[in-house]
Amino acid sequence: MPDLSSLRGRFPALAREHGGRPAVFADAPGGSQVPETVIEAMASYLRSSNANTHGAFATSRETDAVIEEAHRAAADLLNADPDEVIFGPNATTLLFHVSRSIARTLGPGDEVVVTRLDHDANVRPWVLAAADAGATVRWVDVREEDVTLDQGSFEEALSERTRVVAFTLASNAVGTITPAAELVRLTRERAPAALVVCDGVHLAQHRRIDVRALGADLVAVSPYKVFGPHLGILFGRREVLERLTPYKVRPAPDELPFRFETGTQNHEGMAGWVAAVGYLAEVGRTHGAPAGPSRREAIAAAFRAIEAWERGLAARFLEGARSVPGLRVYGISDPERLAERTPTFAVRLEGRHPAETAAALGERGIFVWDGHYYALELMERLGLQATGGAVRIGFCHYHTPEEVDRVLEELARLA
Ligand SMILES: Cc1ncc(COP(=O)(O)O)c(C=O)c1O
Numbered sequence: 001m002p003d004l005s006s007l008r009g010r011f012p013a014l015a016r017e018h019g020g021r022p023a024v025f026a027d028a029p030g031g032s033q034v035p036e037t038v039i040e041a042m043a044s045y046l047r048s049s050n051a052n053t054h055g056a057f058a059t060s061r062e063t064d065a066v067i068e069e070a071h072r073a074a075a076d077l078l079n080a081d082p083d084e085v086i087f088g089p090n091a092t093t094l095l096f097h098v099s100r101s102i103a104r105t106l107g108p109g110d111e112v113v114v115t116r117l118d119h120d121a122n123v124r125p126w127v128l129a130a131a132d133a134g135a136t137v138r139w140v141d142v143r144e145e146d147v148t149l150d151q152g153s154f155e156e157a158l159s160e161r162t163r164v165v166a167f168t169l170a171s172n173a174v175g176t177i178t179p180a181a182e183l184v185r186l187t188r189e190r191a192p193a194a195l196v197v198c199d200g201v202h203l204a205q206h207r208r209i210d211v212r213a214l215g216a217d218l219v220a221v222s223p224y225k226v227f228g229p230h231l232g233i234l235f236g237r238r239e240v241l242e243r244l245t246p247y248k249v250r251p252a253p254d255e256l257p258f259r260f261e262t263g264t265q266n267h268e269g270m271a272g273w274v275a276a277v278g279y280l281a282e283v284g285r286t287h288g289a290p291a292g293p294s295r296r297e298a299i300a301a302a303f304r305a306i307e308a309w310e311r312g313l314a315a316r317f318l319e320g321a322r323s324v325p326g327l328r329v330y331g332i333s334d335p336e337r338l339a340e341r342t343p344t345f346a347v348r349l350e351g352r353h354p355a356e357t358a359a360a361l362g363e364r365g366i367f368v369w370d371g372h373y374y375a376l377e378l379m380e381r382l383g384l385q386a387t388g389g390a391v392r393i394g395f396c397h398y399h400t401p402e403e404v405d406r407v408l409e410e411l412a413r414l415a
Pocket of ligand 1: 200
């Protein structure tokens with residue numbers, strides 16, 4: 001297993017203390033910390049290149065170059081073409097944005113498929129689009145015992161009438177990774193008229209998302225969960241983005257990707273994003289990439305190392321969790337099935353409200369979420385919503401085994 005603990009030094013926020021001890025940022029599924037190089041790139045853009053686009057002067061030309069490079073960086077991350085990448089404020093806004101273009105192609109008798117495993121960002125846009133168009137919504141259930149997508153329910157929901165199939169690549173609540181390539185294959189077979197919309201927001205922090213291998217039509221990702229600034233990205237297959245009619249102002253370009261990028265973008269965020277992808281490429285170059293790799297190869301190598309390191313963290317957490325009295329972990333807990341989950345754990349301590357557990361951990365410098373984290377359908381389906389949802393403990397590659405142990409110790413103290 002590669003040792004990634006030295007990478008912590010790249011993230012200034014991780015030096016933060018709380019109550020005289022190092023803070024543990026176990027809120028990674030809600031947003032990751034950023035390397036110093038990201039902070040520097042954003043500050044540098046604002047210091048010396050801040051402008052709007054397409055002007056006949058230096059700072060504007062520099063801004064155009066930042067935007068171009070940000071698309072290239074996202075394309076390398078996702079194995080896409082730069083003009084298939086749309087930037088926006090966040091994934092939710094981009095999904096609502098594109099759902100409007102898709103809604104106008106729907107009508108009564110058409111069906112959209114959504115799942116109970118998803119964050120609401122990839123549920124509500126399609127439920128509302130169906131309501132606007134008079135189309136029908138079909139729900140895919142989860143298997144309660146291991147909180148995975150119920151594949152039988154997925155297959156039953158598909159038909160010749162299906163126009164949209166929306167599912168997540170990984171659950172931000174319980175860490176389950178879906179068998180996405182297989183779900184795309186099933187959709188193409190049983191619902192040939194459907195667009196496949198994948199939510200890659202949670203998975204992108206933990207695995208390389210290769211949109212070509214995946215074969216989906218649209219994939220949303222949030223750079224602020226991939227060690228970058230607060231931005232959203234939507235990948236769309238060229239043929240799909242060209243076919244859809246964008247809601248745009250008349251002077252905005254009609255070419256890809258700009259026809260879907262409404263208004264002025266977050267240029268400093270894009271500068272930071274280029275640095276975030278650069279960081280990942282560096283991780284790959286120092287952890288297993290072949291000599292002289294392309295940025296794409298280096299990113300793929302980085303995620304191989306990240307996956308291996310995170311698997312160690314997940315195994316350690318699950319093993320330790322067994323000896324915390326009254327601690328229940330929702331989702332996959334079989335150590336043989338770690339390939340099917342991220343190191344994101346929804347837990348509850350017997351006899352304690354999740355908000356109380358999260359606050360007690362927060363006081364001790366362990367930063368975690370509680371509630372539904374917008375995976376509202378899932379929390380309702382698991383019967384947890386009415387009693388406060390669950391506590392979410394989320395690790396990523398900059399965490400260490402010692403931090404996992406510290407979280408377990410604090411949970412044991414509360415138990
Ligand atoms: C799985 C998942 N999808 C979508 C979103 C929404 O992303 P954004 O905040 O970029 O709109 C989140 C954010 O928590 C998420 O975890």
